[in-house]
Amino acid sequence: MSGGGARAAYQVGVLAAIADLARQHGQGTGNLFPIVCGTSAGAINAAVLASGAHDFGNRVDRLVQVWSNFHAQQVYRAEVSDMIASGARWMSMLSIGWVLANKRLRPRSLLNNEPLRGLLEREIDWAQLERNLADGHLQALAVTASNYASGEHVTFYRSRKPIQPWMRNQRVAQACPLTVDHLLASSAIPFVFPAASLRGPNGPAYFGDGSMRQTAPISPAIHLGADKVLVIGAGRMAEPPMQRPHSTDYPTLGQIAGHALSSIFLDTLAVDVERLRRINHTLSLISPEHRAKSQLRPIDLLLVAPSRRLDELASRHAAALPKTVRRLLQMLGSNGQPPGPNGSGTIRQDSALLSYLLFEADFTRELIELGRSDAMAQRAEILTFFGWTAPAGLVSRV
Numbered sequence: 001m002s003g004g005g006a007r008a009a010y011q012v013g014v015l016a017a018i019a020d021l022a023r024q025h026g027q028g029t030g031n032l033f034p035i036v037c038g039t040s041a042g043a044i045n046a047a048v049l050a051s052g053a054h055d056f057g058n059r060v061d062r063l064v065q066v067w068s069n070f071h072a073q074q075v076y077r078a079e080v081s082d083m084i085a086s087g088a089r090w091m092s093m094l095s096i097g098w099v100l101a102n103k104r105l106r107p108r109s110l111l112n113n114e115p116l117r118g119l120l121e122r123e124i125d126w127a128q129l130e131r132n133l134a135d136g137h138l139q140a141l142a143v144t145a146s147n148y149a150s151g152e153h154v155t156f157y158r159s160r161k162p163i164q165p166w167m168r169n170q171r172v173a174q175a176c177p178l179t180v181d182h183l184l185a186s187s188a189i190p191f192v193f194p195a196a197s198l199r200g201p202n203g204p205a206y207f208g209d210g211s212m213r214q215t216a217p218i219s220p221a222i223h224l225g226a227d228k229v230l231v232i233g234a235g236r237m238a239e240p241p242m243q244r245p246h247s248t249d250y251p252t253l254g255q256i257a258g259h260a261l262s263s264i265f266l267d268t269l270a271v272d273v274e275r276l277r278r279i280n281h282t283l284s285l286i287s288p289e290h291r292a293k294s295q296l297r298p299i300d301l302l303l304v305a306p307s308r309r310l311d312e313l314a315s316r317h318a319a320a321l322p323k324t325v326r327r328l329l330q331m332l333g334s335n336g337q338p339p340g341p342n343g344s345g346t347i348r349q350d351s352a353l354l355s356y357l358l359f360e361a362d363f364t365r366e367l368i369e370l371g372r373s374d375a376m377a378q379r380a381e382i383l384t385f386f387g388w389t390a391p392a393g394l395v396s397r398v
Contacts, residue, residue, distance in 0.1 A: 001232050003040025003211040004265045005356030007310050009067045009364035011045050011232045013371020014304050019060040025388040031056045034139040037220045039210040043143035043186040051129040053138040072322055072359045074119050076111040109194040120180045133160045140224040144210030145185040147200055153213045154200055155220045156182050166223045174201050186210040211265045218272050233269055233305035257353045276301055302385045307374050314355035317363040
C-alpha cells in the first residue's frame with residue numbers, strides 16, 4: 001500500500017470491496033494477505049491490517065469506520081494557539097536573527113502530528129501482531145522510512161521465520177520489532193510533519209516519509225517471499241488526464257509543494273509496476289531451463305488505482321479543512337477555497353497539496369467509495385487473483 005496522506009482512504013475502500021467478495025465466496029474468516037507492506041500512510045493501514053490478521057474482515061470494517069469518521073485534529077493539531085506557535089518559530093528562523101536562535105526554537109515541521117500517535121496507540125495492538133505471527137495468521141509486516149542522515153531507504157520488517165536482510169543501492173532492510181515510532185517516521189511528510197528518531201542499521205538516526213527516495217516500492221514484498229502481489233495505488237496510474245489552464249505566472253509555494261509531494265508519493269510506484277511487468281514479459285520469453293538458472297521469478301501482479309483525479313475530488317472538499325489550516329494553505333498560495341457555486345470553477349494546480357492534508361470525513365468517505373467502485377470494476381481479476389470461483393456469466397467491467 002502506497003503513501004499519500006489522506007489519499008490512503010482510497011486503499012480502505014479497495015480492501016472493503018475485497019473483504020465483501022471474500023465473504024461472498026466463503027473466504028471471510030482467514031487472512032488474505034500473509035505478507036503486508038506499506039509506505040507512509042499506507043504503512044499505517046498495513047500495520048492496522050496486520051495486527052488484525054486473525055480476523056481480516058472485522059479489521060477491514062474497523063479501518064472503514066475510522067477513515068469514514070476522520071477529522072484533521074485526529075492527525076495534527078489545528079488549534080489557533082498551535083498554528084501561531086508554529087508560525088512564530090518559522091518567522092524567527094526566517095528573520096535576521098535566525099543564526100543566533102536557540103536550537104530548541106528552530107521549527108521541526110509545519111504541523112504537529114502528536115494526535116496521530118494517540119490514534120495509532122489506540123488502534124494497533126502490537127502484542128496481537130506478535131501473536132498473529134506466532135500462530136501463522138501473518139508471515140511478515142514491513143514498513144519503510146527514509147534515513148535523513150545517510151539518505152538510505154530503509155525497510156523495517158517483522159517476520160514469522162528468519163529472513164536475511166537485503167541490501168541494494170541506497171536500499172537496505174532491518175529486521176526488528178515494529179512500534180508506533182516506525183509508523184510516525186514512515187508517514188512523516190517532509191516539512192509538514194516532524195521526523196522520528198529510530199535505531200536504523202547504522203545506529204540511531206532521524207527518519208522521514210518512506211516515499212522519499214523509494215525507487216522500488218514493490219521490492220520488500222518480493223524479498224519477504226511473495227509471488228503474488230496486490231498493489232493499491234493512490235493516484236496517477238489509472239486516473240484520467242485533466243485539462244488545466246495554461247499559466248505563465250510564477251508557481252506558488254503551494255503549487256511547488258504539491259508537485260513535489262506528487263513526485264514523491266506517486267511516480268516511483270508507477271515506474272516499479274512498469275518495471276515488474278517488463279521483467280515478467282522478459283521471463284515469459286525465456287525457456288524454463290534458463291529461467292531456473294536466473295535469480296528472477298515471475299510475479300503475479302494485480303493493480304488497483306484511482307479512476308478519478310484525487311486532487312479534483314479534494315478541491316471540492318476544501319471547506320471541510322479547519323480554518324487555521326485553510327489560512328495556512330492560502331498563505332502558501334495553495335487552494336484553500338472550494339470551487340464556485342454548484343461545483344463550478346477551475347481545479348487549480350495546487351490542489352495536490354490539499355489532497356494530502358485533507359483528513360476530513362467528507363473527503364475520506366468519497367475516497368472509500370471510489371476505492372470500492374474501482375475494486376468492483378475489477379471483480380473478475382480479483383477473483384482470479386485469489387483463485388476464487390467466479391459466478392457463471394461474470395464479466396469484468398474493465
